[in-house]
Amino acid sequence: MKSVADFMSGGRVAGRYLLAVARGEMQAGAVVFVAVFEIISRAGFTWTWWSWINIPVGLMISITGFVVYRYRETRAMTLAQFFELRYSKRFRVFTGFLGFFAGIVNFGIIPVIGARVITTFIGLPPVTEVLGYDVATHMIVMALLLSVTLYLTLVGGQITVMVTDCIEGMLSQILYLVVIVSLLLMFDWGQITDVLTDRPDGESLINPFDSLSLKDFNIWFILMAAFVNVYGTMAWQNQSAYNSAGLTAHENRMGSILGRWREFGKQALVYLLAMCAMTYMMHPDFLQESIQVNNALAMIPGENSQDQMRIPMAVSYLLPIGVKGAFCAILIMGIFGGDSTHLHSWGSLFVQDILVPLRKKPFGPKQHVKILRRSIAGVAIFAFIFGAMFPQTEFIAMWWAVTTAIYVGGAGAVIIGGLYWKKGTTTGAWAALLTGSSLAVSGIIARLIWAESFPLHGMQVSFIATLCAITVYVLVSLLTCKEDFNLDRMLHRGKYAKIVDAVGDAKMQTVDYKNKGILERILNFNEHFTFGDKCISYGLFAWSMLWFSTFVIGSIWNLISPWSEEVWKSFWHVTGVGIPVCMALITAVWFTWGGVRDIIALFSRLKVEQVNELDDGTVLGHQNLDEAQVTGKTDSH
Numbered sequence: 001m002k003s004v005a006d007f008m009s010g011g012r013v014a015g016r017y018l019l020a021v022a023r024g025e026m027q028a029g030a031v032v033f034v035a036v037f038e039i040i041s042r043a044g045f046t047w048t049w050w051s052w053i054n055i056p057v058g059l060m061i062s063i064t065g066f067v068v069y070r071y072r073e074t075r076a077m078t079l080a081q082f083f084e085l086r087y088s089k090r091f092r093v094f095t096g097f098l099g100f101f102a103g104i105v106n107f108g109i110i111p112v113i114g115a116r117v118i119t120t121f122i123g124l125p126p127v128t129e130v131l132g133y134d135v136a137t138h139m140i141v142m143a144l145l146l147s148v149t150l151y152l153t154l155v156g157g158q159i160t161v162m163v164t165d166c167i168e169g170m171l172s173q174i175l176y177l178v179v180i181v182s183l184l185l186m187f188d189w190g191q192i193t194d195v196l197t198d199r200p201d202g203e204s205l206i207n208p209f210d211s212l213s214l215k216d217f218n219i220w221f222i223l224m225a226a227f228v229n230v231y232g233t234m235a236w237q238n239q240s241a242y243n244s245a246g247l248t249a250h251e252n253r254m255g256s257i258l259g260r261w262r263e264f265g266k267q268a269l270v271y272l273l274a275m276c277a278m279t280y281m282m283h284p285d286f287l288q289e290s291i292q293v294n295n296a297l298a299m300i301p302g303e304n305s306q307d308q309m310r311i312p313m314a315v316s317y318l319l320p321i322g323v324k325g326a327f328c329a330i331l332i333m334g335i336f337g338g339d340s341t342h343l344h345s346w347g348s349l350f351v352q353d354i355l356v357p358l359r360k361k362p363f364g365p366k367q368h369v370k371i372l373r374r375s376i377a378g379v380a381i382f383a384f385i386f387g388a389m390f391p392q393t394e395f396i397a398m399w400w401a402v403t404t405a406i407y408v409g410g411a412g413a414v415i416i417g418g419l420y421w422k423k424g425t426t427t428g429a430w431a432a433l434l435t436g437s438s439l440a441v442s443g444i445i446a447r448l449i450w451a452e453s454f455p456l457h458g459m460q461v462s463f464i465a466t467l468c469a470i471t472v473y474v475l476v477s478l479l480t481c482k483e484d485f486n487l488d489r490m491l492h493r494g495k496y497a498k499i500v501d502a503v504g505d506a507k508m509q510t511v512d513y514k515n516k517g518i519l520e521r522i523l524n525f526n527e528h529f530t531f532g533d534k535c536i537s538y539g540l541f542a543w544s545m546l547w548f549s550t551f552v553i554g555s556i557w558n559l560i561s562p563w564s565e566e567v568w569k570s571f572w573h574v575t576g577v578g579i580p581v582c583m584a585l586i587t588a589v590w591f592t593w594g595g596v597r598d599i600i601a602l603f604s605r606l607k608v609e610q611v612n613e614l615d616d617g618t619v620l621g622h623q624n625l626d627e628a629q630v631t632g633k634t635d636s637h
Contacts, residue, residue, distance in 0.1 A: 004368045005615045006606070007157030008077045008348055010245040013605035014162060017594030019255030022165035023242045024262050025337035028172055028330065031113045032338065033270065035400070037311040040274035043214055044196055044205025045572045048271075050219045052551035054226035059544045062260050063537050064524040065253035067233040070419040072249035073491040075500070075624055079237055079415070080353035084619040085490055086418040087426040089357050091433075092619070095411065096353025098437060099237055102406035103346040104382055107238070109399060110342065112387030113308070114335045115142035116300075120309045121316040121328060126299050139388060145332070149339040150380045153347075154373045158241040159606070161340050163599055168333035170595045173262075173588040175326045176269045180581055182323040183272045189577075192275050193569045195282045206568045209558050224463040231466045232408035235415055240345045247605070250528040257537055258594070264543075265587030268580030273327075277314035293317050343383075347376030356618060362625075365613050402444050402461055409465035410436025413473035419491075421477075422484040428477030436469030490622070499627050550575070 001007055039047055060066070076082035080099065084092035119126075119138040128137045152164055196205040202213030212219070234243055246252035281290045293314050297306045319327060351372050356363070363371060410433035417424035417432075443461030447454050456464075488494045523537060557563070563571070618625040 001156040001159050001369075002606075002609075003611045003613065003615070004365055004372075005077070005612065006159055006609075007369050007372060008244075008352070009241055010158040010162050010602070011606055011609050012075075012245060013247050013602060013609060014242075014245040014251070014255075015247060015598035015601050016251050016254040016258055017591060018162060018166050018598035018602060019242055019246060019252065020258035020262055021169040021591050021595045022162045022337075023239055023255070023341075024259055024266075025165040025169035025172065025334060026239055026341045027263070028169070028266070028334035028337060031110045031117070032334065033273075033331065034113055034117060034308060034312060036270050037274050037277070038308070040271060041278060041311060043211070044275075045271075045576050046205060046208040046211040046214070047222070048576060049208035049551065049554075050222045052547050053219075054222065055544050055548040055551070057226060057230055058260075059541060060523075061230060061233060062256050063541060065249070065256065066230075067415060067419060068243065068256055069249045069253050070491055071234060071243055071415075072246055072252045073493070075244075075492070075627070077244050078240055078349055078352045079235070079243075079411070080349070081619060081624075082418070083414070083429070084357065085622055085624070086424075086485070087414075087429050089619070091426060091429055092353055093357050095407075095414075095433065096349060096357075098433070099407045099411070100346060100350045100354065102403055103237060103342075103349065104379055105386070105406075106400060106403035107342045107346060107379070108383055108386030108390060110387075111142050111146055111335075111339060111383050112138065114331075114339070115139070115145060115387075116305065116309060117312045118145070118328070118331060118335070120296075120300070120313050121324075121331065123296075123316060126301070142384060142387060145335055146339065146380050146384055149336050150343060150377060152336060153340045153343045153376055157369070157372070158245060158344060159602075161241070161344050162245065163602070165337040165341065166595045166599060168337050170592045172330050172333055173265060173584070173591060175330050176266065176584050177588060178326045179319070179323055179330070180268055180272060180584060182320065183276050184577075184581070186318070186320075187276045187279055189569075189573050191283050191285060192279050195279045196275070197565055197569075198282070206572055207563070207565065209562065221459050224459050228405075228408070228459070228462050228466055231412040231416075231470070232404070233412070233415075235408040235411045236404050237349055237407075238345050239341050240349065241341075248528075250533075254533060254536070257540055258591075260540060260544075261536075262587050262591055264580065265584040265591075268577065268584045271576060271580070273315055274311055276318060277311040280314045280318045281310070289317060290314075343376050343379050347379045348372055350375045350379075362618055402440065402447070405440035405462035405465050406437055406444070408436075409440040409462060410434065410469045412436075412466060413469045417473055417477065419487075422487050423477055423481045424473070424485065425477045425480045427480040428473045428475075431476040432469040432473035435472045436465045439465040439468055 003011070005011055071079075071082060074082050074085055076085060078096075080092045080096040083095050115138040119141050124137045124141070126137055127134045128140060129135070130140070152160055193206070199205055200213075202210060204210035208219075242255075243252070246255060280286045281293060293310075296317075297310060297313055300306050300309055315327070316324065351368075355371065413432040413436070414424075414429045418429070440461060443456060443465070446456075447461075489496045492500045519538075519541075520534075523541065525534065525537070529537070554563075614625045614629055620628040
């Protein structure tokens with residue numbers, strides 16, 4: 001780590017597998033498992049079925065590099081830096097503060113839930129005596145885990161975060177297989193389906209067409225979540241450094257594509273754990289064991305906390321010694337991976353998008369890194385205090401939906417419009433951001449005041465906020481646009497491409513690509529796609545469309561001639577367990593090879609990289625500072 005760019009963006013020399021594995025490890029933390037467990041315990045396999053309706057949209061986002069590709073072309077280290085390039089310095093500072101506030105509040109519940117899971121899973125007592133005082137054990141565990149995570153983050157910034165997360169991700173994929181094999185040997189599919197089918201009419205966990213009475217995580221939640229996710233592509237900055245860390249814009253795009261492949265391998269573990277835990281708690285064959293789990297749950301203070309820990313507690317009892325340790329390692333590595341990325345992102349955002357643009361005299365490189373480290377430490381302290389004091393009453397997924405909407409509710413329109421629409425204006429951006437954020441915050445306050453009597457849940461609040469923000473951005477921009485914005489200069493295209501070479505950014509590999517086929521045009525392949533890249537992308541397209549076709553054909557079939565309960569049991573045995581287990585094996589081998597290769601390549605590139613002290617996130621005249629210096633020198637000649 002030799003520069004601000006190294007600390008912030010890993011020197012912008014990361015390969016695709018390093019990006020895919022390291023970024024994916026953020027989704028393997030204890031809090032993510034708990035959030036998904038909450039959904040599965042209430043929606044079962046019906047969640048998977050209705051999620052397939054969103055496959056075409058998600059697929060096009062990944063393969064075409066929507067937002068991700070153009071953002072990397074701007075060379076911005078943070079999203080708010082891009083906002084200054086596209087809009088204004090004041091807008092950068094405001095969005096920096098808003099994003100930072102929303103981020104630390106969103107992150108505030110993550111360390112404490114992770115600590116509760118580990119405390120519950122290991123079987124530690126709820127209270128521990130420290131110097132004569134009774135202290136909640138999960139608070140001690142949270143302090144320990146945050147301390148280790150903070151150290152990892154401060155040592156080398158994004159370089160350390162990427163490398164450690166990638167190693168953790170590769171190890172986790174191997175341990176997934178250990179846990180999966182153990183669960184398959186311990187539980188019979190008949191036992192699992194006995195529990196899944198013991199449900200009231202309209203609330204089935206295996207037949208999606210008999211699940212429309214499910215209250216929280218139903219088809220409408222999925223559709224709204226899909227829209228919000230597309231709208232907010234890359235808007236949420238909890239892993240912002242990965243968006244700028246790729247060697248090239250194409251590597252970022254391929255990292256996103258490979259990331260979707262890797263997620264297929266984790267599905268088997270998450271679903272099997274949740275289903276087996278539910279079986280362990282509810283099936284007559286495990287009556288005595290479930291009594292032990294319920295007795296242990298009764299010792300946890302707070303009904304909401306007990307409900308949150310129900311499946312993790314069951315998992316801690318059902319896994320045999322050795323396998324339990326393997327899963328505990330997965331959880332702890334996931335906590336380190338997720339929390340380190342959060343700490344780096346929110347701490348860096350405060351410095352880069354609030355302090356840097358407001359400071360008249362730029363920081364020196366060493367001072368800049370020192371301030372970044374102090375800011376990251378401040379975020380860790382805040383998370384500890386917030387987690388200890390805030391009474392979290394929402395489902396985790398709902399809490400995340402609302403808190404992200406504080407920022408993403410307005411930022412999505414501003415990002416997409418800024419990258420793709422030359423008529424978007426600063427006034428339109430201000431109006432959209434304020435509209436979306438105000439509505440989201442109002443929804444949070446209303447839910448806190450009226451709780452269950454408030455007619456909208458978190459996802460509905462987010463959905464309404466995004467629709468209003470889009471409308472406001474378009475209308476206000478059309479009314480205030482006096483001159484088209486120069487997108488080519490911001491994206492370094494055409495005559496501006498030489499600037500990228502002058503500041504030392506990597507060149508993208510090109511291949512002869514004159515004649516595109518229809519599918520290649522649909523998938524937006526360009527001259528940077530090699531034969532291997534196209535194979536990976538075609539494979540993802542075919543695999544994803546297979547499941548979408550299954551959804552379409554299955555839906556039509558069930559509308560004409562509904563499947564019996566036995567058919568649904570067999571269907572999910574193959575598609576919900578069998579195939580995902582095979583994918584877990586394939587991706588473990590594939591991404592271990594790719595991750596090792598890219599880690600070696602990362603250090604090789606860092607050895608020969610040219611340190612550019614002007615590449616620190618400062619913007620001058622709608623250009624990055626190092627580019628403005630090059631342009632000035634060029635113009636003087």
